[in-house]
Amino acid sequence: MPFLMIWRKKKARRLITSIYGLSFKPSIFHTLHHNLRRSVPQFSNWNHCALPTPVFLRSLPYHDLNFSNTIAMQFAIIGAGISGLVTAKTLREYGASVLLFEKENQVGGVWADTRTYPGLTTQNSKRTYAFSDYPMPNHFDEWPTAEQMREYLNGYTDKNGLREFIRFNTAVDMAEPLPNGGWHLTVTDQSGTQEQFEVDYLISAAGTYSSPMLPQVPHQEAFTGKVYHTSTLPDWHTLKDKKVVVVGFGKSATDVADYLSRNATHPPTIVYRKPRWKVARRVNNKIHIEYFVISRFMAGMSPYPRQFRVERILHKLGIPKKNWRMVEKTFTKQFGLDKLGMVPQEPVESTLNCVTGLAPEGFYDQIAAGKLINKQGKIQTFLPNGVELSTGEAIEADVVIFGTGFTQELTYFPEDVVQRLEGRTGNYQLYRHTLPVEVPDLAFIGYTSSITSAYNAEISARWLAEHLFGYMPLPDQEGQRAQIQEMEAFFKKTVGISNKNTCISPVGFQFAEDMLREMGAKLIRTKNPVKEWLDRFQPLNYGNLREELRRKKPEPTHQPQWGRRQTEDVEA
Known part of the structure; x- marks a missing residue:
């Protein structure tokens, strides 16, 4: 029986994965993993046929994954704030390998101690500003302080095992699209040392408060x-x-x-x-x-x-x-x-x-x-x-x-990429405020500022993963452009466009519902819809979203939208 047919069987897949993760030396294994994903079309085209990042290797520092002078991996995320952390956690649930680049020496983004001031608190209560599967502790203030937000995000990082995948004190200097898909990244750490990375897919989660x-x-x-x-x-x-x-x-x-x-x-x-x-x-x-x-x-x-x-x-x-x-x-x-x-x-x-x-x-x-x-x-x-x-x-x-x-700036992209992202209007042309129609292998998470920004980032990360891993088809490019134009016209008519169309207040809930519809998820999350609508928002109602989606759609239904770039085989 051909290998791909065996791989589609769940029990066989578990067996192969366990052997794959425990039986090879790292150097041999990385070479096998890299060559299969880059040279065998079936492995790069279908997620349920593609070899995931080996279990044995997930704890290894990424500087050990060097195939030549460039480090190759699946997903790179810029920023380790709320959006970057929830995106990394979500992608890892789908078996992806991720690496986050964070220019500060800590997680938190806008909540880092280098960017906050005494007396700063959240604009949401601890109930509504939490992740769906990680409520804030009872001892926190009703309106958490900056110090408490740092404690919370550090706890979320450690609970989900994300810290080992974060390169702190590392700034992305340049992100350039590769001719056949994917991105070439140049990064610099605090010592001034530069490194080069090639990634299948890039996610900008640096937020709208850049400069x-x-x-x-x-x-x-x-x-x-x-x-x-x-x-x-x-x-x-x-x-x-x-x-x-x-x-x-x-x-x-x-x-x-x-x-x-x-x-x-x-x-x-x-x-x-x-x-x-x-x-x-x-x-x-x-x-x-x-x-x-x-x-x-x-x-x-x-x-x-x-x-x-x-x-x-x-x-x-x-x-x-x-x-x-x-x-x-x-x-x-x-x-x-x-x-x-x-x-x-x-x-x-x-x-x-x-x-x-x-x-x-x-x-x-x-x-x-x-x-x-x-x-x-x-x-x-x-x-x-x-x-x-x-x-x-x-x-x-x-x-x-x-x-x-x-000011909202994307200093790590070449000028031609920025022009494609902004289009004629100067506002980001992002489908669902996440996917740029004109720039492949790139997504934005957290470019949805609102009173429900943490919730919107989490829903956006789930929506992106469902799409990338083949569980959710999207409209064609014309359909996506039509939606972008519709929303741009809507904001112009109502509250105005700010921050290059990254502010979605006051319709954060409706924005998330559009994504939930595309994923096929329930909009009403409890048994009492009247109370749910009249009550304060409760993120915990979405804590079972992943399980709900897999019950409805256990296997991918279309070609995943990442890992398609073709590169030369590397030396063993």
């Missing part, structure tokens, strides 16, 4: 003080006796300004172009905010190209608009925005993007008490001892801190 955005303000060189971004702040004790101006009204800007108002000698000044809607952790100091912003029912208050019948009825009756007016009145009264002259002019539903967020506890009280000075305008120019605003007012300052967000 701090510092506005170009005239005469900054004349300023005798210090200028920082919120992600690069020095030790807080050095700011205690300084006169500080904070620029911006997003989460980091208001967090930093609020912290300084409670801990610094001089009241800080926060400067912003216009006030934005913010929400409290508890509505009227009683009801948890997540019943209003992280429930499936409230997600239906936002329009979407595909709606359930009940959502269509609600929109026809004008219920969402009445709901948003109630939200505005509630928070205007709760925060005292009228008295402070800080009522936003835009309707709240038009600002439900990735800028809207939680107000720090007592933030508006600090302004009312004069402990935090607020100024509407923008910095027109730096002065030797401060800044001058667009209103003409001069503010004395020793330190200016910009909380003005980040």
Whole structure:
């Protein structure tokens, strides 16, 4: 009987895998594994015929896998934050070999201690910001701190055995597509040593917060003080006796300004172009905010190209608009925005993007008490001892801190790849915000910023694995382009496009449901759909998603979408 026919039998496959994983020396085995996958078409075309990474070799450092001057492997992931970790864990469940490149010396991404500041907490509760199979510990705060997030992500890393597959202190300098598929990577570690890798498939999970955005303000060189971004702040004790101006009204800007108002000698000044809607952790100091912003029912208050019948009825009756007016009145009264002259002019539903967020506890009280000075305008120019605003007012300052967000850059791709990724509009052309239509063997996970970003990253990773390993076909390229154009038009019409179309607020739930439909998964996850829709979101409802999908579709049904590149045989 031909080997491939034997390999398709489950019992034979288990036997061969066990022998394959235990009976060969590493050097012989790597050569066999490499040559089979590269030179035998059946092994590169069909996942259930392809030899997985040997069990015996999975714990070996990847620098031992060198076939010549280049290290060959299956999947490379850029970034070891939330998205990179869940992607690596998911792919390994399908038998893939993975290697993550992380430029920091720790996991965590935006939660790394080099990128956080004192007082930083999540915008989600510990219930809704967790992975579906790894709830946060009971002793965590309701709104976990940055330190707790690092503890949580380190625990997730170790629980799933991912640490040995992460190359810390290693930056990807260049990722170049190979002529026949796959990618050539050039990376540099902290010692300056460069290495070359060839991979079948590349996943960018570096996130949308790539480079701090510092506005170009005239005469900054004349300023005798210090200028920082919120992600690069020095030790807080050095700011205690300084006169500080904070620029911006997003989460980091208001967090930093609020912290300084409670801990610094001089009241800080926060400067912003216009006030934005913010929400409290508890509505009227009683009801948890997540019943209003992280429930499936409230997600239906936002329009979407595909709606359930009940959502269509609600929109026809004008219920969402009445709901948003109630939200505005509630928070205007709760925060005292009228008295402070800080009522936003835009309707709240038009600002439900990735800028809207939680107000720090007592933030508006600090302004009312004069402990935090607020100024509407923008910095027109730096002065030797401060800044001058667009209103003409001069503010004395020793330190200016910009909380003005980040720019989205893909510095490790060649210019021609970036142009194909962005297309004519300058926004990422990604099917389901994951797959670039014009660039093969590449995916993006975590380019879906929203209040449900951790959940969206996990669903995206599962969706990608189902597709790559042959369990889920996708529309043709024209169908994918049509979906991309539809969603781009939708965001332009509603909340606007930000960060090159990587923000999917306020429709994170609907976005995930589109992926669940394509996977063939259930949209209603519990026996009580009414409670599920009205209750706060519960990631644990998706903890059995993998088992559910395999019960419905035990074997691949189409050709997997990776491992097709052809390379020369390597020497044994």
